[in-house]
Amino acid sequence: xxxxxxxxxxxxxxxxxxxxxxxxxxxxxxxxxxxxxxxxxxxxxxxxxxxxxxxxxxxxxxxxxxxxxxxxxxxxxxxxxxxxxxxxxxxxxxxxxxxxxxxxxxxxxxxxxxxxxxxxxxxxxxxxxxxxxxxxxxxxxxxxxxxxxxxxxxxxxxxxxxxxxxxxxxxxxxxxxxxxxxxxxxxxxxxxxxxxxxxxxxxxxxxxxxxxxxxxxxxxxxxxxxxxxxxxxxxxxxxxxxxxxxxxxxxxxxxxxxxxxxxxxxxxxxxxxxxxxxxxxxxxxxxxxxxxxxxxxxxxxxxxxxxxxxxxxxxxxxxxxxxxxxxxxxxxxxxxxxxxxxxxxxxxxxxxxxxxxxxxxxxxxxxxxxxxxxxxxxxxxxxxxxxxxxxxxxxxxxxxxxxxxxxxxxxxxxxxxxxxxxxxx
Ligand SMILES: Cc1ncc(COP(=O)(O)O)c(C=O)c1O
Numbered sequence: 001x002x003x004x005x006x007x008x009x010x011x012x013x014x015x016x017x018x019x020x021x022x023x024x025x026x027x028x029x030x031x032x033x034x035x036x037x038x039x040x041x042x043x044x045x046x047x048x049x050x051x052x053x054x055x056x057x058x059x060x061x062x063x064x065x066x067x068x069x070x071x072x073x074x075x076x077x078x079x080x081x082x083x084x085x086x087x088x089x090x091x092x093x094x095x096x097x098x099x100x101x102x103x104x105x106x107x108x109x110x111x112x113x114x115x116x117x118x119x120x121x122x123x124x125x126x127x128x129x130x131x132x133x134x135x136x137x138x139x140x141x142x143x144x145x146x147x148x149x150x151x152x153x154x155x156x157x158x159x160x161x162x163x164x165x166x167x168x169x170x171x172x173x174x175x176x177x178x179x180x181x182x183x184x185x186x187x188x189x190x191x192x193x194x195x196x197x198x199x200x201x202x203x204x205x206x207x208x209x210x211x212x213x214x215x216x217x218x219x220x221x222x223x224x225x226x227x228x229x230x231x232x233x234x235x236x237x238x239x240x241x242x243x244x245x246x247x248x249x250x251x252x253x254x255x256x257x258x259x260x261x262x263x264x265x266x267x268x269x270x271x272x273x274x275x276x277x278x279x280x281x282x283x284x285x286x287x288x289x290x291x292x293x294x295x296x297x298x299x300x301x302x303x304x305x306x307x308x309x310x311x312x313x314x315x316x317x318x319x320x321x322x323x324x325x326x327x328x329x330x331x332x333x334x335x336x337x338x339x340x341x342x343x344x345x346x347x348x349x350x351x352x353x354x355x356x357x358x359x360x361x362x363x364x365x366x367x368x369x370x371x372x373x374x375x376x377x378x379x380x381x382x383x384x385x386x387x388x389x390x391x392x393x394x395x396x397x398x399x400x401x402x403x404x405x406x407x408x409x410x411x412x413x414x415x416x417x418x419x420x421x422x423x424x425x
Contacts, residue, residue, distance in 0.1 A: 001039060002247070003033035003035055003036035003039075003284070004033065004036075004286060004371070006329050009328050009329045010327070010328055010329075011325075011327045011328070011329075011369065013031055013033050013286070013395040013400075014033050014034070014035055014395050014396065014397050014398070015397045015398040016395045016397075016398050016399070016400055018031065018288060018327055018367075018369070019327055019328065019367065021288075021393060021395075021400055022288065022327070022367055025391060025393060025402065026391070026406060027288055027289050027290045027306055027307070027367070028287055028288060028289040028290075028305075028306055028307035028311050028390045029287075029288050029390050029391045029392065029393055029406070030285055030286070030287055030288075030373070030374075030377060030378045030390055030391070030392040030393065030404075031285065031286050031287075031288055031369075031392075031393045031395065032064075032067065032284050032285040032374055032392065032393070032394050032395065032403075033284050033285075033395055033396075034070060034394055034395060034396035035396065035397075036283065036284040037067065037070050037071065037074075037281065037284045037374075038070065040279065040280050040281075040283070040284065041055065041071060041074040041075075041076060041280060042074065043251070043254070044254065044258070044274075044276065044279070044280070045074070045075065047254065047258040048258055048261070048272075048274075050262065050266070051261065051262055051265065051266055051272055052269075052270070052271045052272065053261075053271070053272045053273070053274060054077045054098050054271060054272075054273045054274070055075070055076050055077060055274050055276065056076070056077035056078050056079040056098060056099070056100050056235075056273055056274065056275050057071045057076045057077070057078055057079065057275075057276065057277065057280055058079045058238045058275045058276060058277030059078050059079065059081070059085040059088065059089055059277075060079075060081055060085065060277060060376075060379060061277030061278055061280070061281050061282075061375035061376055061379060062277075062281045062285075062374060062375055062376075062377070062378065062379050063084075063085055063088050063379055064378065064392055064403055064404055065088060065091060065092055065403070066394050066401075066403035067281070067394075067403075068088055068089060068091075068092030068094065069092040069093060070394075071092075071094075072092045072093040072094045073093075076094065076098070076280075077094060077098025077099055077100070077120070077273070078094045078098065078099045078100075079099075079100050079102055079238070079273075079275035079277075080099060080100070080101055080102070081101070081102050081103035082103070082110060083107075083109065083110040083113045083114070086099065086101070086110075086113065086114055086117065086119070090117060096117050096118050096119050096120065097118075097119075097120050098120060099117075099119040099120055100119065100121045100122075100123055100147075100197075100235060100273060101114050101119055101121070101122045101123060102123045102149070102197075102275070103123075103125070104125045104126070104129075104170055104171060106122075106129065106133075108132060108136055111132065111133050111136050111144075112136050112140060115136065115137055115140055115142045115144060116140070116142070119145075120145065120194075120233070121145050121147050121194055121195055121197075121233060121235065121273070122145065122146045122147070123146075123147050123148075123149045123197040123235060124146050124147070124148050124149065125148075125149050125171060125172060125173065126173065127173075127177075127181055127184075130146070130148075130181060130184075130185060130188070130191070131188075133146070133191070134188045134189065134190055134191045137189075137190035137191065138189055138190045141190075142190060143190055143191075143192050144190060144192070145192050145194040145195075146191055146192065146193060146194065146195075147193075147194060147195035147196050147197040147233060147235055148173055148178045148181055148182060148185075148196065148197065149171065149172040149173065149197040149198065149199065150172050150173055150174070150175055150178045150196060150197070150198055150216075150217065150220060151166075151167055151169065151171060151172030151173060151174055151175075151198075152172075152175070152198055152200065152212070152213050152216045152217065153166060153167040153174070154166070154200050154209050154212050154213050154216075155209070156200045156201040156204045156206075156209035156210075156213075156239065171199070172198070172199075175216070175220055178220070179223070179224075182224055182227075182229055183227070186228075186229065193224075193229050193230065193231070194230070194231070194232045194233055195231055195232055195233030195234060195235055195270075196217055196220060196221045196224065196231060196233075196234055196235070197234075197235035197237070197273075198213055198216075198217045198235070198236060198237050199235075199236075199237025199238060199239065199275060200213045200237060200239060201239055202239050202241075202277075202278060203239070203241040203242070203278060204239040204240065205241035205250075205253060207253075207256050207257065207260060210236075210239070210257060210260055211260055211264075213236070214236060214260060214261070214264040214265070215264065217234060217236065218234070218264055218265065218268060221234055221268070221270070231270065232270065232271060233270060233271045233272075233273055234265060234268065234270045234271070234272055234273070235272075235273035235275065236261065236272060236273065236274060236275075237274075237275050238274070238275040238276045238277050238278070238279075239276075240253070240254065240257055240276055240278065240279040241253070241278070241279075242278055242279060242282040242283060242372065242375075244282075244320065244321060244322060244323070244371075244372055245321065245323070246323075254279070261274075277375055277376070278375040278376065280375070281374040281375035282372045282373070282374050282375040282376075283372050283374065284374035285372075285373050285374025285375075285377060285378075286369040286370060286371055286372075286373060286374075287307055287311060287312055287369060287370040287373045287377060287390070288327065288368075288369050289305045289306055289307035289311075289367070289368050289369065289370065290305065290306045290365060290366065290367055290368070291303060291304070291362060291363065291364055291365060291366045291367075291368065292304045292305060292306050292344065292364065293364060294362070294363065294364070300340050301337050301338065301339045301340070302339065302340050302341075302342055303339040303340070303341045303342070303356070303358065303362065304342055304343070304344065305341060305342070305343055305344070305352065305368065306343075306344060307343055307352070307370065307390070308342070308343020308344050308345040308350045308352070308385075308387070309343055309345050309347060309349060309350040309351075309352075309384070310343070310381060310382050310383065310384045310385060310387045311343070311377075311378075311381050311387075311390050312352065312370060312373055312377055312380075312381070313376075313380040313381065313382075314373075314376055314377070314380070315351060315352050315353065316347070316349040316350060316351065317380075321353065322352070322353065322370045322371055322372060322373060323370075323371040323372070324341055324352065324353050324356045324358070324368055324369070324370050324371070325358075325369060325371065326358065326359065326362070326366065326367070326368055326369075327366075327367035327368060327369055328366075328367065330359040330361075330362075335359060335360045335361070336357050336358060336359055336360060337357075337358065337360045338355050338356070338357055339353075339355075339356050339357075339358055339362075340353070340355065340356075341353040341356045341358075341368075344385075344387075345384060345385050345387070346385060352370060353370075378390065378392055378404070383407070383409070383412060386409050387409075388406050388407060388408045388409065389406065389407035390406060391404055391405055391406040392404035
């Protein structure tokens with residue numbers, strides 16, 4: 001089932017014509033399909049049937065409250081990396097016993113807040129973090145349930161900047177060191193070892209890196225149990241890739257991934273925690289934008305949009321390629337040009353697509369959309385160049401609702417003030 005598709009010349013999100021939303025909402029804006037999120041989640045849940053699993057959505061991929069609420073209603077847990085994400089996950093109704101806390105740099109305040117809220121597991125990434133957590137838990141007379149994130153030294157991920165499981169990456173603890181730290185953790189007051197954790201990277205579309213990582217984590221977990229640790233959870237992280245280059249269905253990869261989970265862990269009797277972000281959200285959102293100008297220079301056709309790297313960082317940061325299409329399909333599609341599609345930001349890196357094949361007669365004011373930006377889209381956006389933050393819209397069937405209002409420069413300057421010595425003219 002496709003949730004964004006053309007009917008005649010017009011793009012629809014579910015049963016809503018996107019052009020009708022443009023009449024009410026200023027571009028650029030993010031547009032999500034509610035039913036596509038529910039569908040992605042239930043596909044994964046169904047595939048995992050038979051194993052004891054928590055699907056802990058990686059909140060960093062999209063932390064909008066309505067999105068989190070949608071996933072909470074589906075039965076999702078959350079993988080959080082900050083107190084802000086934890087507050088949002090709890091507000092959305094995600095139960096604390098399905099929340100795991102990842103990240104190399106948790107502050108004391110953040111740890112204390114997570115302890116008060118009795119989350120399922122802290123994924124600890126260093127010895128200092130463990131000591132700090134233990135002392136905070138002691139002060140609060142609380143118990144911190146922990147796993148160590150191990151670094152399996154595996155190369156994976158679609159881009160070096162989203163690889164997290166190599167030994168040179170800042171993430172995790174080597175297996176050798178982890179052995180020692182687990183033994184030490186056992187004797188730390190207010191610390192309870194409950195699991196092991198890995199996350200090797202993102203946008204992974206090959207099964208082999210997962211296979212190697214899962215094998216390592218299982219064998220490590222078995223070794224820990226032999227030494228008397230009680231391992232209840234195996235957290236295998238996120239990383240399932242999506243097909244950004246066309247609309248071909250790659251569900252077969254999802255099923256291969258789930259089969260690997262089952263084959264590896266079914267006999268272990270552990271709770272398997274998954275932390276998918278991109279898989280659940282990427283194809284559920286688009287970024288709707290408008291053409292500001294066209295310009296021909298140095299043998300290139302530039303298309304300048306009102307959306308830029310401030311709205312969508314992925315192309316500039318990760319060389320990510322997203323398909324850009326018109327909201328209203330051109331009849332004469334054979335009369336096209338190759339455009340370099342750029343944003344309005346004063347940075348050379350503000351390129352949304354190096355080569356997009358779009359109609360020759362495209363012109364100022366025409367609407368376009370950038371596909372598959374539901375994950376790591378709005379969540380990574382900024383107000384760079386003092387641009388507004390784009391609004392976010394959720395569609396369900398023929399209904400739509402503004403789930404995040406546009407944040408304007410005036411809203412943000414409220415938090416700025418002129419230093420007293422600058423006030424006198
Ligand atoms: C610890 C951790 N878990 C889960 C994820 C989600 O990854 P993905 O969106 O590729 O599933 C990330 C993102 O990189 C992460 O750092």
